[in-house]
Every structure is written in C-alpha cells, then in structure tokens.
Amino acid sequence: MVGFGIPGVGAAIDKVLATAQNGLEVLRFGALDxxxxxxxxxxxxxxxxxxxxxxxxxxxxxxxxxxxxxxxxxxxxxxxxxxxxxxxxxxxxxxxxxxxxxxxxxxxxxxxxxxxxxxxxxxxxxxxxxxxxxxxxxxxxxxxxxxxxxxxxxxxxxxxxxxxxxxxxxxxxxxxxxLPVPPAIVAPLSEFLADNVVGRLWIPGWMSRTGFQMLDPVKTIKGRIEFMRKLHDRDALLPREEQRRFLEVDGWVAWSGPAIAELLRQFVAHNxxxxxxxxxxxxxxxxxxxxxxxxxxxxxxxxxxxxxxxxxxxxxxxxxxxxxxxxxxxxxxxxxxxxxxxxxxxxxxxxxxxxxxxxxxxxxxxxxxxxxxxxxxxxxSLSSRVTHGVGSVAMAGAHLTKDLAGVATSLQRTTVALARESARSVPIMLSRMDDIRPDTRVSLGKLMSENTRRGGAKELFLFENRVLTRAQVNTRINNVVAGLIQCGVRPGAPVGVLMETRPSALVVVAALSRLGAVAVMLSPDGDMGEMLRVAHCAAIVADPDNLATAREHCGHVLVLGGGSGQSRIVIETDDDTVIDMEQIDPDAVEIPAWYRPDPGVAGDVAFILFTRSDGKLNPWRVTNRRFAISAFGAASAAALTERDTVYCLPPLHHASGLLTTLGATVAGRSRIALSNAIEPETFATEVQRYGVTVVSYTWSMLREVIRADNLEINRYNPIRLFMGSGMPGGLWDDVTEAFPRARVLEFFATADGSVMLANVAGDKAGAMGRPLPGTNEVELAAYDVLDDRLVIEDSGFVRRADPGMPGLLLSRASHRFDTNGTVLRGVFAPGDRWEVSGQLFVRDVDNDLWLVSALDRVIRSADGPMFGPPVEHHLSQVAGVDQVAAYAVGRPGTQVMVAALTLRPGASPDSLTATSLRMGLGEMPAFLRPHLIVVVDEIPLSSSYRPLTAALGARGLPEPDSPKSPGKVWFRDEVGRYRRYTSSAAAELDWSQPTLRRPDQVSVAH
Missing domain, CATH: 3.40.50.1820 (Alpha/Beta hydrolase fold, catalytic domain)
Incomplete structure (x- = not known):
C-alpha cells in the first residue's frame, strides 16, 4: 500500500492506534487495567x-x-x-x-x-x-x-x-x-456559613475532587497533559495508573452538610x-x-x-x-x-x-x-512551594497572573467588608444601651429568648462534663415558669433565691425574669431574716443544699435542682411549707390569661441585691435598665462573642456574679461554664475540657488556685481574660505572671449601681479604670474628708478634685426613673444633676480612677482620716504576703488602723521584716500607713471571698510580740517606719494623740 515504505509511518500509525485503544479503555472504565x-x-x-x-x-x-x-x-x-x-x-x-x-x-x-x-x-x-x-x-x-x-x-x-x-x-x-486572612475575620465567616449555608447542603464527591484539584490547578492541568502525551505508551503509564485513577475517579466521596457545618463551627470558627x-x-x-x-x-x-x-x-x-x-x-x-x-x-x-x-x-x-x-x-516556605512545583506557574502565562490578581482583589474586598462587620459588633451593644428608655422591653429572660431564636442548637451551659443547648435551657426556663405560676408567684412579686452557682440557679433567675417577678439574691452568710424583711420577700426558691436555712427563715419554700431523674432525692416534708418544684408537671399547669413572657421594661425592678453601710443592711434595687447597661457594657469591655466560654465562678448574690458575669455572658451570647469546686486540679482540668477563654472572679476567689504549688495547666491554655471585681494587687500580679497571654479586666460598681467602671487596658494592677462606654459620666468632687463636706469654690459651685487628691465620686443622673441614691443639682454648672456614690476615689495623671475608701469606712484616727484600700493594695504586693485586710479599732476620732496579714504557704515568718513592710508602703505618705501591722493565721472571708473586716475589728488591738511569738506585730513610729510592737512599746504609745504631722491637703499615691 502507498506510504507503507516511508520510514516512521508505521510507528506513527501504531502510536495512533495505541492511543485510541488506551483512550477508549479510559473512557469506558475510567482507567487502564x-x-x-x-x-x-x-x-x-x-x-x-x-x-x-x-x-x-x-x-x-x-x-x-x-x-x-x-x-x-x-x-x-x-x-x-x-x-x-x-x-x-x-x-x-x-x-x-x-x-x-x-x-x-x-x-x-x-x-x-x-x-x-x-x-x-x-x-x-x-x-x-x-x-x-x-x-x-x-x-x-x-x-x-x-x-x-x-x-x-x-x-x-x-x-x-x-x-x-x-x-x-x-x-x-x-x-x-x-491563614492569609486574620482569624477575627475567618471565625465569624465560618460561623455564618455553618449556621446559614452549608448545614442545609452536602458536597458530592466530584465537587470534593474538583476542589482538591483547584488548590494547584497548574499541576492538575500539567498532569493531564502529560497523561495524554503518554497515552500511547501503556507501559509508561501503568506504574502510576492506580494513583491517577484514585485521584481522578475513585478516591472521592461526598460530605454531609451537618458534618461540614460542625467542622466549620467547632474547629474553624471556635478552633x-x-x-x-x-x-x-x-x-x-x-x-x-x-x-x-x-x-x-x-x-x-x-x-x-x-x-x-x-x-x-x-x-x-x-x-x-x-x-x-x-x-x-x-x-x-x-x-x-x-x-x-x-x-x-x-x-x-x-x-x-x-x-x-x-x-x-x-x-x-x-x-x-x-x-x-x-x-x-x-x-x-517559598522554597518548598517552588520545589514542589509551584514554580510552574510561570508557564501558565499572563492569564493566570491576571486571575490571581483578581482573586487577590476579591479577597481584599471581602476582608475589608468582614472587618467592617466585625467592627460593628461592639457598637451594636453600645447602641442598644443608648436606645434603652423607661418603657423599652429588656430583661435577662428576653435576652435569653433572643439568643435561643438566633441559634437554639448552640451550647449554653457546660457543667459536670455535660452540655445544655440554648433551646434546652430555654425549655427548662419555661418549665420553671410554669412551676412558679403553679406555686402562686405573680409578676412584680419579690422571690428570694438561695442557691449555689449551678445551672438550676441561673435557670431560676431567668425564669423569675421571664415571669416578671423580682429575684431577691440572698447571701447564705448574711442576715437572712433581715434580708427577707427589707425586701418584703414572702417566698424563697432554694436548692437542696440550702433547704434547711430557707425553712428556718421562711414559711414558703420552693425547692429546685439537686439532680434529675432517679439520681435526685425527692424532697419529703411533714408540712406544706416546702414544695418540691421538680415534682410539678409543667404540661399540667394551666397558664393564666395574664401571663406574658418577658414582660419586663427598663424601669421595672428586676433584682434586689444587698449592701451594708454604717452597719445597716441596704437593699440595692437593680432595674432591668441597670442590668442591661451593666451586661452590655461589661460584654463590650470584655469583647465577649459566641466564640467565648466564660467560667462563671462568683456567687449570683454578688454584683460581679449577676451583672458582670451572667449578664455580660448572656449579652455576648457566650457559653457559660460552671464548676463544683474552686481548687487547682478542677480548675486546670475544666479550663481545658470546657475550652474556657474568660475566667470570672470576685475578690480573692482565685488565690488558692493561682498560688497553689500543684497547679499544672498547659501554658497554651485558651484563657485570654480574667474579669471580675476586688482582686488584690498582689494576686493580680500573680495572675498575669501565671497566665502571661491573658489580662485582668477589673470592674467596679457603686452600691446603687449608678457607676460602672472598668480597667479595660489591664496594665495597672488595682486601678478601677474609667466608666464603661454607654454608662453614666462620672466626676470627682473635691471633698473635705475631715469635715465630711464638699469643697465649694468662690463661684458657689463645687470644686473638681485635682489629680492625686481624694474626691467624692459623682455620676451624672441622666435617667430620673433609675436613680436610687441622693441626687444633687447645680453641682458644677447650673441645672446639672449628679448622683452621690458615697465612694472616695483618686484620679491619676492618665485619668484612671483608683478606689480610696467608702465614706462610711474611712478610718478616723487622731492623725486624721485614713483609708484601707490603698494599704491593702500595697501590702498585698509585698513578697510572702498572702491576704491583707485593713480595719479600724476604737472610737471615731481615736481609731487605730490595723493591717492584718497572712503569709503564703511555705513562706517563712522571718521573710517579713520591718524593712520589707516599709518598702511595700513606700509610695504612701507616712501618716496614711497603718498604725499596726500584724501577722495572723487566717482572715475570715465572706461567701464572695471578701475579707470580713468587722470580724477582725471586733477582736480589738493585737497583742504585743512576746518571746514565745516574736516577729508577728509591728507599729509605725514617729517618722513612718516600722518597729517591733513589744509590751514596752505598747505601754508608751498613745493612739489618742497625733503621732505624725499632716499637711493640709492629702495626696493618695498609687
């Protein structure tokens, strides 16, 4: 035949035939055999x-x-x-x-x-x-x-x-x-996709294969071209054919939508x-x-x-x-x-x-x-990418470069848009605060309802290694509401809550809010009868642990919590004063026509807390507005989001537990982790198991955890923030040393709730910081502590306190319906209105506020007024000191300031010397230093871990040192130094007479 004799033609035809034959096999079966x-x-x-x-x-x-x-x-x-x-x-x-x-x-x-x-x-x-x-x-x-x-x-x-x-x-x-995009952008985008897109879809195998190939499209195209070029050479293709077939045909399976959503939510958005x-x-x-x-x-x-x-x-x-x-x-x-x-x-x-x-x-x-x-x-690394074949991008020419530039531009636009959206999250909270009016519907129960509507399947409570979703908690709240109605509780009624910080306690507080009743937060170490009397409280909701105390003081006790199912002990009593709410079938309760869920408006009283001033118990009526302002303000200061898990440790009867922990966590839509114990092993285990990012506290609550020798916690733990109130300066230093990747966010709220301060920067241990955004403006009025009066200028207006000088903290009273304390008018300008806090503060050169003392706790000595909090702050930072409490002994006018110290475990008594005490108090003027410093075995604490100074003061002056117990008491001499307080020194000292010269104006150093 013509052409058969031409050299190479036969080989070319064989190559074409082999290509066709192998290609047909690939088309029919997906790969070569x-x-x-x-x-x-x-x-x-x-x-x-x-x-x-x-x-x-x-x-x-x-x-x-x-x-x-x-x-x-x-x-x-x-x-x-x-x-x-x-x-x-x-x-x-x-x-x-x-x-x-x-x-x-x-x-x-x-x-x-x-x-x-x-x-x-x-x-x-x-x-x-x-x-x-x-x-x-x-x-x-x-x-x-x-x-x-x-x-x-x-x-x-x-x-x-x-x-x-x-x-x-x-x-x-x-x-x-x-990631090339900041986590702050990736995380919310992943959560959005998980909640709104991929959970309803599934990805077929061919799409998985295509996505994998698109990660390196140049390599994929080159591989296919190379395969086509060698399609005639079966022997050259067979060694890699199984691998090619797996990648191109058989190796890919579908993804289910719920699995993708959970991957995005748990392991991308929340990492x-x-x-x-x-x-x-x-x-x-x-x-x-x-x-x-x-x-x-x-x-x-x-x-x-x-x-x-x-x-x-x-x-x-x-x-x-x-x-x-x-x-x-x-x-x-x-x-x-x-x-x-x-x-x-x-x-x-x-x-x-x-x-x-x-x-x-x-x-x-x-x-x-x-x-x-x-x-x-x-x-x-770039070299790895080049070695692996990314250098082949150059072969793709200008078209690929243009595509990559387009992708980069698109990514930039998306990044900017998401960043703007993320930046709006905190202002949204602040705008909600600004929008609150007396008739605005806002309450704890309503916030929890809103969160459930936004994502009922999301986790809310973490406790004892169990998880409760928002929907489950919301159902439990509604069931408790039905039980409260069955027990005769109506909107507006004050109902005591005497419970440990457990899921059932949080549910009760939210249920009372949803019903429109007032939750009276009872402290187990307070005067129960007096609290019930001043709050006009006729009923108590208690857990089994507090049942005996509740029965002793109240004739109408509702018991909730203590387990569920067969593990719970049924509460049995011989009278009808106690009702076990767990035995009430919520479905059998007839809901009255008057019930409306979450009826509370901003001006309604939602909670009653208690403070004590001049020995008198005072109810602190917290309106829904006060609660919402505190909740949104604290959440914005802590930057809480759905990606946070907050370790809720403070008791709910303390403002830090109710307002800046529970309130902020609900406002931030974060998860709430609860604990059975505050001790090192439990803390270390639960922080990791729960993924805790924020730890809440009150006073010295974390002392036994942070200072424990057996605290073994991964230094890459997820904690980013400690938030609460009252942390001593020395403990603050220990926290930041033990958790260098975290900071401390200290809050301060006045007893009437008119002021909310926060040390947002967290760089000054012991400072109260500045007012939270959206809360009342504050000012320090010059105050004559000796004569208990404001300092009036020639103009007739009150003088503002200079930096470093103690001043009375005032808050601008902008909402008449939400004022609990004394309101002064025409203070700094005609017509202005300022609420009196009853707290003395000092402002430093950076405009940060530091607590000096409550007016009713000023120590009135022969040397003049003295203040406990600065002393406690400075002494807490002395090496070897564990706890500090400053208190007064004696009658006003001749009171003696005593600072009681405990030593850290393992610290030698000899480590505390007159020199270390003087150096610790060196920043304070000599006449503000305590008259006596004594080492004690223990400082009594309240249930919120606050030192009980009244109990210490009742003991009187400490006994002088003796040969049997040397080095435990020091006194301040005439120049402000400390010396051993012996029997002979005690006999010579006359605390009723001034011991140091005092200037006309007192500057309190921090």
Whole structure:
C-alpha cells in the first residue's frame, strides 16, 4: 500500500492506534487495567456508620494492630492505592496487622447525609472497642488529614483508653494558624456559613475532587497533559495508573452538610481542637486528655494541613510526647505515592514497633518544637512551594497572573467588608444601651429568648462534663415558669433565691425574669431574716443544699435542682411549707390569661441585691435598665462573642456574679461554664475540657488556685481574660505572671449601681479604670474628708478634685426613673444633676480612677482620716504576703488602723521584716500607713471571698510580740517606719494623740 515504505509511518500509525485503544479503555472504565489485585481484606463488622476491614485475614497477626482512619472526603482505599507503596502492605511487611474503618459515601448510605462529626468520632471509638475485643490487645491509631483529627478526638473522648500511639498525616489542630486572612475575620465567616449555608447542603464527591484539584490547578492541568502525551505508551503509564485513577475517579466521596457545618463551627470558627471544649455525644472533650506518644507527619509544601496548623498538636496535647517527621511533599503525597512508600509508611511501621518495644526508634523523627505564635505564616516556605512545583506557574502565562490578581482583589474586598462587620459588633451593644428608655422591653429572660431564636442548637451551659443547648435551657426556663405560676408567684412579686452557682440557679433567675417577678439574691452568710424583711420577700426558691436555712427563715419554700431523674432525692416534708418544684408537671399547669413572657421594661425592678453601710443592711434595687447597661457594657469591655466560654465562678448574690458575669455572658451570647469546686486540679482540668477563654472572679476567689504549688495547666491554655471585681494587687500580679497571654479586666460598681467602671487596658494592677462606654459620666468632687463636706469654690459651685487628691465620686443622673441614691443639682454648672456614690476615689495623671475608701469606712484616727484600700493594695504586693485586710479599732476620732496579714504557704515568718513592710508602703505618705501591722493565721472571708473586716475589728488591738511569738506585730513610729510592737512599746504609745504631722491637703499615691 502507498506510504507503507516511508520510514516512521508505521510507528506513527501504531502510536495512533495505541492511543485510541488506551483512550477508549479510559473512557469506558475510567482507567487502564493494571492487572493488580486489591490487597485482601474481610469486613469483620458492618454497622450503619461504618464497615471495619481487617487486611490479610488469613494470617494470624501476632504483632501490633493499627487502625487507619480516612478523612471524610476521601475513600477508605486511600491506604491501599498502590501495591508496592500502599500503607496496608508496608505495615503488614513490618509485622503489623492493619485495620481500616470505611465510612462509605454519605450520599449512598442510609441516613448518610444527616451524619455529623460526632457520629464519625463515635464510630472510630466503637471500632477501637471491636478490635480490642477481637484481639485482646491495645492498638495504634493512624489518620490522614481529617482522619487524624478523628484519631485525636476519639482518643480524647476515650481518655486515651486502649490506644498505644497516634500517627497523623497532615492533620490540622490549630486550624486558624497560618491563614492569609486574620482569624477575627475567618471565625465569624465560618460561623455564618455553618449556621446559614452549608448545614442545609452536602458536597458530592466530584465537587470534593474538583476542589482538591483547584488548590494547584497548574499541576492538575500539567498532569493531564502529560497523561495524554503518554497515552500511547501503556507501559509508561501503568506504574502510576492506580494513583491517577484514585485521584481522578475513585478516591472521592461526598460530605454531609451537618458534618461540614460542625467542622466549620467547632474547629474553624471556635478552633476548639486547640482550645478544648468541643462536644462529642453531649460530652466535653479536650486534647489535653491525650497521654500516648504522638507522631505527626508534616508536609513542607502542604497547603491543606499547613505545618503551622499541624504543629498545633504540641500545644494542645500538653501531657503527651509529641514527635514530628517532615517531608517535602504536598497533602496527598504524605500518604500516597513514592515518597509515602519510601518514608511515611516505613517510618510509621518503625514508630509502632518502637512503641511496642520490639524495635529501635525510627530515623527521621524528632521531638516537635513549639510553633511560633500566630501571624508568622503558614509554615509552608517559598522554597518548598517552588520545589514542589509551584514554580510552574510561570508557564501558565499572563492569564493566570491576571486571575490571581483578581482573586487577590476579591479577597481584599471581602476582608475589608468582614472587618467592617466585625467592627460593628461592639457598637451594636453600645447602641442598644443608648436606645434603652423607661418603657423599652429588656430583661435577662428576653435576652435569653433572643439568643435561643438566633441559634437554639448552640451550647449554653457546660457543667459536670455535660452540655445544655440554648433551646434546652430555654425549655427548662419555661418549665420553671410554669412551676412558679403553679406555686402562686405573680409578676412584680419579690422571690428570694438561695442557691449555689449551678445551672438550676441561673435557670431560676431567668425564669423569675421571664415571669416578671423580682429575684431577691440572698447571701447564705448574711442576715437572712433581715434580708427577707427589707425586701418584703414572702417566698424563697432554694436548692437542696440550702433547704434547711430557707425553712428556718421562711414559711414558703420552693425547692429546685439537686439532680434529675432517679439520681435526685425527692424532697419529703411533714408540712406544706416546702414544695418540691421538680415534682410539678409543667404540661399540667394551666397558664393564666395574664401571663406574658418577658414582660419586663427598663424601669421595672428586676433584682434586689444587698449592701451594708454604717452597719445597716441596704437593699440595692437593680432595674432591668441597670442590668442591661451593666451586661452590655461589661460584654463590650470584655469583647465577649459566641466564640467565648466564660467560667462563671462568683456567687449570683454578688454584683460581679449577676451583672458582670451572667449578664455580660448572656449579652455576648457566650457559653457559660460552671464548676463544683474552686481548687487547682478542677480548675486546670475544666479550663481545658470546657475550652474556657474568660475566667470570672470576685475578690480573692482565685488565690488558692493561682498560688497553689500543684497547679499544672498547659501554658497554651485558651484563657485570654480574667474579669471580675476586688482582686488584690498582689494576686493580680500573680495572675498575669501565671497566665502571661491573658489580662485582668477589673470592674467596679457603686452600691446603687449608678457607676460602672472598668480597667479595660489591664496594665495597672488595682486601678478601677474609667466608666464603661454607654454608662453614666462620672466626676470627682473635691471633698473635705475631715469635715465630711464638699469643697465649694468662690463661684458657689463645687470644686473638681485635682489629680492625686481624694474626691467624692459623682455620676451624672441622666435617667430620673433609675436613680436610687441622693441626687444633687447645680453641682458644677447650673441645672446639672449628679448622683452621690458615697465612694472616695483618686484620679491619676492618665485619668484612671483608683478606689480610696467608702465614706462610711474611712478610718478616723487622731492623725486624721485614713483609708484601707490603698494599704491593702500595697501590702498585698509585698513578697510572702498572702491576704491583707485593713480595719479600724476604737472610737471615731481615736481609731487605730490595723493591717492584718497572712503569709503564703511555705513562706517563712522571718521573710517579713520591718524593712520589707516599709518598702511595700513606700509610695504612701507616712501618716496614711497603718498604725499596726500584724501577722495572723487566717482572715475570715465572706461567701464572695471578701475579707470580713468587722470580724477582725471586733477582736480589738493585737497583742504585743512576746518571746514565745516574736516577729508577728509591728507599729509605725514617729517618722513612718516600722518597729517591733513589744509590751514596752505598747505601754508608751498613745493612739489618742497625733503621732505624725499632716499637711493640709492629702495626696493618695498609687
């Protein structure tokens, strides 16, 4: 035939025919037939969530056993893609029996598109139990990408039980690390997508495949072109055909919408793999539960499991020995291909055998170093990207450059838009504060209803490792409302609340708010009868722990809480004065026509707290407006969001517990974590398990935790803030030293609630700061403490206090309906209105306010007025000092200021000297220093951890030192220094006479 004799024509025709034949095979079957048989396995368990494969079933498997876990979007065959380099084959060759959990594809499994992440973690845990039960041996976990996340999560959920080691391959832990967009933008965007978009969708396998390929489109296109060029050469294609087929055809499965939403919400928006506090099957889990050795494979060119993100495991698993092995590959190359066959799986096999004690430590692994703080990039270096093939971008020409520029522009626009949206979140709170008018409907119950409507499935209460969602809590509140109605409680009625800080207490307070009743917050160490009398309170809601006290003082007691179901003891009484509300069926209660949920308006009294002044108990009536102002103001100052978990420790009868903890947490829509005990081990465990980001406190509440020798907490714990009121300066210093990544946010509220101050900067230990945005303006009026009067200028108006000089704190009275105290008019200008706080403050040169004393607690000595809080602040910072309380002994005019100290555990009495005391008080004028300083064994505290100075004052003057108890009491001499207070010194001192010259104006140094 013509042309047959032309050199090369026959070869060209053969090449065309071979190309056509191979191409037809690819079109028909998706790939070339390699003739390779799959590695043998049997399915030993088939359950709705998974099938459990055991490979090489005909062999006894006397060595270690390993469970391999695939990610959601990749088929389980990822561990058996190639015959020579496949994971199962290499592990088997090293004497390890491989098991693989196969989740299937959700789009073809019954109920598969409803699966969430917890379903997969529980499936892994179930598979572990099956293997252990079958083999009688503990096992090793291996997980690729999200499969490694499942391994971490399942092991944490199981408290590391039955797991000897974990190996992961490109598995993110600090998901937000190394992102090109700030976490402050990624987090809310992820939450929005989880709540409003992806939860209703699912991603098919082809879309997963396309998304993976689009991560490196140039490489994908080059690979396809190279395949087409060699389509005639079957022998050249076959060695890589199984891998190509897996990537192009068989390797991808669908993602269910709920699983994607939960991934975005828990592990992107909240980053709870790192911080802890993620929820599995209703239980709270933290990676600090991991105690087994961990080996993480890191791809230096991996843009999915970025090195900075993968290395987050060393921070999260603080109790585990963590190793790493780096490879110059991308995400897929960690588990499939030549590099994986040469390094990943042989190293994994050696790692498993080493942990079994049957082999040496593998080469190529080293202890994982702590990664740099965020903001230092993804960890994928430019050289790695170039080496891996990104340098091929230049071949794509100007079109790709233009596309990349467009993407960058789009990203910039999106980033700016999200940043603007994020920046609006705090002003929204402040605008709500400004919009509150006397008839505005606002209350605790209404805020909780709003939060439930915004996301009822989101977690709200965390307690005893249990989780209650907003919807569950809201239902419980409504049930308690029904019970209160059944018990005769009506809107406006004052009802005592005598309960520990537990979920049931918070529910009761919210239920009273929803009903429109007034919650009277009773202190267990207060005068119960007097509190009930001044609040006109005829009923008490108590928990079982406080039932006896409630019955003693009230004839109408409602009991709630103390457990549920069969675990709760039924309250039995022989009269009708006690009603067990848990026995009331809310569905059987007939709701009256007058009931309207959340009827409270701003001017209504919502709560009654108690303060004591001049020995008299005073009710502090907190309106819904006061509550809302405090809640939104504190939430904005603390920058609380839905991504925060607040450790709510203060008692609810204290303003810090009710207003700046419960109120701020609800206003910020944060999670509320509650505790059974305030002690070091519980604190360290729950902070990590709950993912606590904010710790609340009152006074010295955290002292025994922070100063404990046995406080063992991951230094990369999630705490960013401590917020509360009354923290001593020395304890403040210890907190910031123990938690250098956190700050202290100190609040101050006057007894009548007219002033809310916050030390937002947190850089001055002991300062009260400035008024919260949206709260009343404040001013310091010059005050003559000796004569108890304001200082009037020649103009007739009150003089403003100069910096450093004590002044009476006034707040501008802008709302007539919400004023509890004395209001003065025409103070600094004609027609102005200022509410008197009864507190003395001093302003420093930076305009920050410092507490000097309450007027009724000014110590009136022969030397003139003296003030306790500055003394307590300075002495608390002296080395070796634990607690401080300054108090008065004697009659006004000749009172003696005594400062009682306790020493820290282990501190030697000899460590406290006259010199250290003088130096500690060196910033204070000599005439303001205490007359006597005494070391005592204990300082009594209230239930809110405030020193009970009245109890100390009742003891009188301390006894002088004696040979049997030396070095425990010092007195201030005529120049302000301290000397031993002996019997002879006591006999010579006359406290009724001035001991130091005093200037006309007193400056209080801080």
């Amino acid at each position: 390699t003739g390779i048989e799959p590695t043998p396995f049997v399915v030993v368990e088939n359950e709705p969530m998974f099938r459990l494969r055991r490979y090489f079933p005909d062999e006894p498997g006397t060595g270690p056993h390993a469970l391999l876990i695939p990610p959601l979007m990749v088929a389980a065959n990822v561990y058996d893609v190639t015959e020579d380099n496949g994971a199962v084959s290499i592990l088997h060759q090293s004497g390890i029996t491989p098991w693989v959990i196969d989740f299937g594809s959700p789009d073809v499994e019954e109920g598969g598109l409803e699966r969430n992440l917890a379903d997969h973690v529980l499936a892994v845990s179930r598979a572990i139990d099956l293997i252990v039960e079958t083999t009688g041996r503990d096992i090793h976990l291996c997980g690729y990408s999200q499969g490694g996340m499942f391994a971490y999560q399942a092991a944490s959920y199981r408290d590391s039980k039955n797991i000897l080691s974990i190996s992961t391959y490109g598995s993110p832990v600090d998901v937000l690390a190394g 709870r793999m790192l911080s802890g506090g993620f929820v599995i099957n209703g239980e709270l889990v933290s990676l600090t539960e991991l105690t087994m050795p961990i080996l993480a494979f890191v791809g230096t060119a991996d843009d999915i499991g970025q090195p900075a993100s993968v290395r987050g495991i060393v921070r999260a698993a603080s109790r585990a020995d963590v190793y790493e092995s780096t490879m110059p590959v991308g995400h897929f190359g960690l588990v499939v291909g030549t590099a994986a066959g040469a390094h990943s799986w042989p190293t994994t096999a050696a790692w498993i055998n080493w942990n079994e004690g049957v082999g040496p430590k593998p080469d190529g692994i080293e202890p994982m170093a702590e990664p740099a703080e965020r903001g230092h990039g993804s960890g994928v």
